[in-house]
Amino acid sequence: MSTYEIYALRYAHHERRASENFLGGDPHDGPMPMDYFVWLVRNAERTIVVDTGFNAEAAQRRQRELLRCPAAGLALLDVDAGTVRDVIVTHLHYDHVGNFDLFPRATFHLQDLEMSFATGRHMGDPAQSGAYDVETVVGMVREVYKGRVHFCDGDAEIAPGVTVHRIGGHTLGLQAVRVRTARGHVVLASDASHYYANMLEKRPFPIVYDVADMIAGWDRCRALADGDGHVIPGHDPDVMRRYPPVSPALAGIAVRLDAEPRTHT
């Protein structure tokens, strides 16, 4: 049976407050920074990238601190973005699919409903379209016409031991990624739960298409994982503290999610 290594690669950061991270705000408001990640799933046979981050232009426009181009980060893990064949796009928000052009040989695995959502009626509403960059979405439409987008409808296998699952909630077509590892199945929740606190305290993130689906999605991610400690939130700086760095040189940059956490959740 195929198992995989999983790496979380931290590429950007944003200083923000807790009230920005919970629907309805936070009565105990205080600093609650956000990290931005792309993920690498690989074994001897396969290299799969999950999400592609954003670029310097988007970082400047949206006032985020870009720490390193995700492709440069992948190079630190001996991955050449130019040769990657499989990229799973959890959803089309700017911080997850910018830089797709740096993966010229990849097939992009995306949910049908995410493309429908990102090109449909709800994009007339700034509350729904604000985290999409229209040029990036249009760019992905062009990739559809090149035959480079593989559409998934609900649950789908990308490779033996790597499956995607539509969660919805945050966006209509958000998908999580389930990966078989030596410690069991790990679920990359992406923005099904930005922080551990969103799912553990049952407090939705404020960018949301369907609150009920977001809440149901936390249970779905848990059910797909071999334990609560096997669900990885999409933006929580605590991921970098809980999991061991790939190497001393990569401390603060990349951690191993297929390894046992250093502290338990």
Ligand SMILES: [Zn+2]
């Ligand atoms: Zn995000």
